[in-house]
Amino acid sequence: MEKNNEVIQTHPLVGWDISTVDSYDALMLRLHYQTPNKSEQEGTEVGQTLWLTTDVARQFISILEAGIAKIESGDFPVNEYWRH
Structure with missing residues (x-):
């Protein structure tokens, strides 16, 4: 997936x-992100609209929570920290 x-x-x-699509038991998600080398006002981009089933949304939440817990614990190898 990633070369060194x-x-x-x-x-x-x-x-x-984030909005719900009740008839499909799903959520729609669109992320806003900052573009490098542009001012905050002109550099904000809106990504594609993503469709998440409730099962996928639960998995996503679980992965985010696990990542937050790992960061807050400080329990990660030094070389992993430097890679980011």
């Missing part, structure tokens, strides 16, 4: 839109 010499461009998340 590969640099992954990242964009800070600055907001989101």
